[in-house]
Amino acid sequence: MAIYAFDILWQPAWGNLSAGHLFAGVTAIYIAYLSFGRRKKVNSLYNEPPMVPYKWPFFGHAFEFEECGVRFLDQCREKYGSTFNIYMFGQTTTVIGTDLAAEALKASDSQLSVHDAANDEIHEHPDIVTMMRAIPDDIAASIVAYEMFPIKWLARLMLPNTAAIDRHYQTIEKLIVPEIHRRRRASTRNDNVHPVDVLQFLINFCDKSGKSYTLNELPGKLMYFIHTLTENVSFSALHFLYDVAGRPEIRARLYREQQKVVAKHGTAFTIEALSDMQYMDACMRETLRMHVHALGTVRKARRMHTFSNGLSVPAGRRCMLHTQATNFNPEVYDSPSEYMPDRHLGKPGVHSTAIGPAYLIFGLGRHACPGRYYATAQMKMFVAWLLRRYDLTTRSGGRPENKTQNGLYSPVEEPIVFTLRHT
Numbered sequence: 485m486a487i488y489a490f491d492i493l494w495q496p497a498w499g500n501l502s503a504g505h506l507f508a509g510v511t512a513i514y515i516a517y518l519s520f521g522r523r524k525k526v527n528s529l530y531n532e533p534p535m536v537p538y539k540w541p542f543f544g545h546a547f548e549f550e551e552c553g554v555r556f557l558d559q560c561r562e563k564y565g566s567t568f569n570i571y572m573f574g575q576t577t578t579v580i581g582t583d584l585a586a587e588a589l590k591a592s593d594s595q596l597s598v599h600d601a602a603n604d605e606i607h608e609h610p611d612i613v614t615m616m617r618a619i620p621d622d623i624a625a626s627i628v629a630y631e632m633f634p635i636k637w638l639a640r641l642m643l644p645n646t647a648a649i650d651r652h653y654q655t656i657e658k659l660i661v662p663e664i665h666r667r668r669r670a671s672t673r674n675d676n677v678h679p680v681d682v683l684q685f686l687i688n689f690c691d692k693s694g695k696s697y698t699l700n701e702l703p704g705k706l707m708y709f710i711h712t713l714t715e716n717v718s719f720s721a722l723h724f725l726y727d728v729a730g731r732p733e734i735r736a737r738l739y740r741e742q743q744k745v746v747a748k749h750g751t752a753f754t755i756e757a758l759s760d761m762q763y764m765d766a767c768m769r770e771t772l773r774m775h776v777h778a779l780g781t782v783r784k785a786r787r788m789h790t791f792s793n794g795l796s797v798p799a800g801r802r803c804m805l806h807t808q809a810t811n812f813n814p815e816v817y818d819s820p821s822e823y824m825p826d827r828h829l830g831k832p833g834v835h836s837t838a839i840g841p842a843y844l845i846f847g848l849g850r851h852a853c854p855g856r857y858y859a860t861a862q863m864k865m866f867v868a869w870l871l872r873r874y875d876l877t878t879r880s881g882g883r884p885e886n887k888t889q890n891g892l893y894s895p896v897e898e899p900i901v902f903t904l905r906h907t
């Protein structure tokens with residue numbers, strides 16, 4: 485059947501031309517336009533950050549980024565300064581460096597908009613949202629590339645990891661949309677009792693002007709919530725577990741702290757017990773500082789925006805923060821690549837949720853993550869619970885290296901060995 489459809493595509497329809505020829509031609513012209521046409525115009529008009537040279541039309545830096553995004557961005561920073569432009573899939577992205585990161589995050593939404601960025605953003609796209617839920621490995625392999633790809637349908641054709649997305653989304657839609665209809669029908673009955681869950685919260689949600697989410701928006705919004713609540717937290721918790729399991733002296737110190745906390749507060753995870761886990765909190769902050777994606781938070785320029793150092797970006801430009809460079813700033817952190825929780829201990833106001841220009845894991849400014857208190861408490865409880873019951877180590881005994889894909893840190897694969905404590 486598929487072969488039959490393919491044959492039809494290439495059968496002459498207009499003289500010698502087939503639908504397939506026409507499609508290939510239009511795509512090629514569009515790609516050429518994206519590759520050569522737009523690039524020159526943009527760079528000559530503004531005092532733009534330097535463009536990192538590339539040799540592949542349209543694909544630009546995609547291959548270098550795919551090979552090792554973390555290394556690629558570090559090399560760009562060394563050569564072109566902290567803020568620079570990269571080019572992938574016909575689109576320029578400004579990578580905002582350490583010196584401008586706080587400024588970018590604090591800029592008003594009318595200048596650098598989080599909402600406009602979110603309109604194209606991967607977690608807002610229902611297909612991608614579903615992918616995040618169903619196949620977390622694919623996120624690491626495709627999120628940044630998809631984010632930068634200007635034509636989403638072409639991205640799905642060309643990026644293998646995003647190709648499965650449509651199928652997943654259809655499945656989710658089949659499950660969620662009928663449930664929304666069912667609940668809306670039920671809500672007209674007098675005896676109806678609303679379920680207390682995230683879906684109901686989203687169905688009832690209204691913004692300040694009284695507008696609620698449309699039926700088309702709801703599945704995507706739900707998936708965003710699920711993603712935020714699970715993927716972000718599980719990603720960081722996994723790194724935390726490896727950081728603890730792979731470092732015997734840190735593990736032993738954390739266990740001693742747990743023994744003291746249990747002796748004082750009992751086994752319940754009360755707010756008082758959690759706030760007495762100060763070494764745990766310092767470890768958590770160190771994990772969050774170090775295991776951050778190379779490219780983080782996204783903004784889109786609503787109009788031409790000029791930074792305090794004179795560099796400017798044109799309206800419509802996608803800007804992404806070089807979060808990792810900021811969190812590893814050697815002017816702020818001695819030996820930034822070393823896992824040193826003690827660097828945070830005993831400093832007033834420095835704890836895992838305290839955001840600042842050198843700690844961007846939760847963003848900064850008015851859009852900083854409101855879920856960070858919940859997320860860190862959840863991760864602390866998770867690791868404390870495990871430590872109280874098990875001694876954990878990695879198979880090699882050390883902290884395994886992270887894998888990087890597309891500038892994202894994907895989970896390491898070395899097993900963690902759990903040994904039940906008998907005390």
Ligand code: HEM
Nearest residue numbers: 598712713716717720781845846847851852853854855859
């Ligand atoms: C380790 C886990 C988490 C990390 C690393 C994280 C990271 C972030 C970051 C960097 C932002 C800022 C985005 C921007 O400026 O564009 C953000 C925003 C946000 N986060 Fe989180 N987050 C986490 C967990 C959570 C949880 C558990 C929730 C919900 C309970 C949550 C809810 C939100 C919301 C609603 C926003 C949007 C705030 C706004 O735009 O005003 N996050 N998060």
